[in-house]
Amino acid sequence: MPNVKGSVDATLPDKGLSPGPLPAPIHSLLCQLWGEQSYNVVWTEEVIKQAVEDLKFIVQHGPRHLPELFRYLGFLRLIWTKFEFTLRHFPKFNETAASSKDFLAIGSSIPEMFGIAHHLYVLKSWGLKGDFAEFGCYKGFSTSMLSEACFQLGIRMHVFDSFAGLPPSESGYYRAGDFKGSLPEVQQNVSAFGKIEAVTFHKGFFADTLPASTLQPLCMWMDVDLESSSRDIMSILDRLPVESCLFSHECYPEYFRADGIKEARSADSVIGPILDAFRKHNRQITGTFVSGNMGAFWDRNRGIPVLPVDELLKIKDLERV
Numbered sequence: 001m002p003n004v005k006g007s008v009d010a011t012l013p014d015k016g017l018s019p020g021p022l023p024a025p026i027h028s029l030l031c032q033l034w035g036e037q038s039y040n041v042v043w044t045e046e047v048i049k050q051a052v053e054d055l056k057f058i059v060q061h062g063p064r065h066l067p068e069l070f071r072y073l074g075f076l077r078l079i080w081t082k083f084e085f086t087l088r089h090f091p092k093f094n095e096t097a098a099s100s101k102d103f104l105a106i107g108s109s110i111p112e113m114f115g116i117a118h119h120l121y122v123l124k125s126w127g128l129k130g131d132f133a134e135f136g137c138y139k140g141f142s143t144s145m146l147s148e149a150c151f152q153l154g155i156r157m158h159v160f161d162s163f164a165g166l167p168p169s170e171s172g173y174y175r176a177g178d179f180k181g182s183l184p185e186v187q188q189n190v191s192a193f194g195k196i197e198a199v200t201f202h203k204g205f206f207a208d209t210l211p212a213s214t215l216q217p218l219c220m221w222m223d224v225d226l227e228s229s230s231r232d233i234m235s236i237l238d239r240l241p242v243e244s245c246l247f248s249h250e251c252y253p254e255y256f257r258a259d260g261i262k263e264a265r266s267a268d269s270v271i272g273p274i275l276d277a278f279r280k281h282n283r284q285i286t287g288t289f290v291s292g293n294m295g296a297f298w299d300r301n302r303g304i305p306v307l308p309v310d311e312l313l314k315i316k317d318l319e320r321v
Helices: 024-032 045-061 067-089 112-124 143-155 183-193 227-239 269-280 309-316
Strands: 132-137 159-161 200-205 217-223 245-248 285-291 292-299
Touching: 024 045, 024 067, 024 112, 045 067, 045 309, 067 132, 067 183, 067 309, 112 143, 112 217, 112 269, 112 285, 112 292, 112 309, 132 143, 143 183, 143 200, 183 200, 200 285, 217 227, 217 292, 227 269, 269 285, 269 292
Parallel strands: 132 159, 132 217, 159 200, 217 245
Antiparallel strands: 245 292, 285 292
16 A cells, blocks of 8 residues: 555646546546556556545545545535435426326436536546536426536536427327426526526527537537437537537436447437437447436547446545544
8 A cells, every 4th residue: 555644746637647537636646646557547447446445545544635635525525415405305296297208307316417517527627628518408407406516617507408398209209398397497496406607598499509509518418308309419519529428318228238339229219319420520439327317428539438426426425534
């Protein structure tokens, strides 16, 4: 074990480091204490687990003067606590439900949103620029949570939604108008549970609003249900930094296979347009199942990988002994 009682510098990453799924200063700290050969590597599952164990050792036995480390841990605790509050008090039912599909007003979970919030912290720490884009917000539950994370990180959040429910499609399951949340209703919810001052709303179907948008996304998150909506959003994949990633709902563990992402194509699947867009822009797609119904997709060779949620939760709970 290294001696971590002395002074170490966890403020700036070594410019030669290959970005990993942890914030740059934390990555740098691990490299300083265990050697670059340990963490300037491909971030396999085994490497990630070891990094979390090494962080645990530093938190429990290292010096207290590691401001970047404890700022990071403080962010995770703050965001998790705020997310728990939002889940506990956000309106649970859709009073204008068109069918049983959208009876609930909450369509995502804390671990899903926590994974996105953490990755925004990571991307910004590695020097990536841009705004955060959410596509499909329903009643504003995920918007409330992620606007808090964006506010804390100084990132502008752009929310794209028709605010009239799903568009017409060829789906045999979804109907036009499903999952409707009006703009005033969403704004009221985000004002109560998030940071509406960090948010810009774009009202209209994606096919109409995106071509006119000047959005330069740092990261993208979509919960859109339909292949056609996914295709509209993927028209701007070329604006997303190649180091960044796309988070999407309508994902399942079996989509993420050792030999690549499953070709799931139907009017109710968002995967096909994602695969097509990555191929069109010569991005070698890889990804991971995150939690709930959410997956993440990035460039295999150039993208910053997403930290698995089970390991992220261990970091969130780290404390000095």
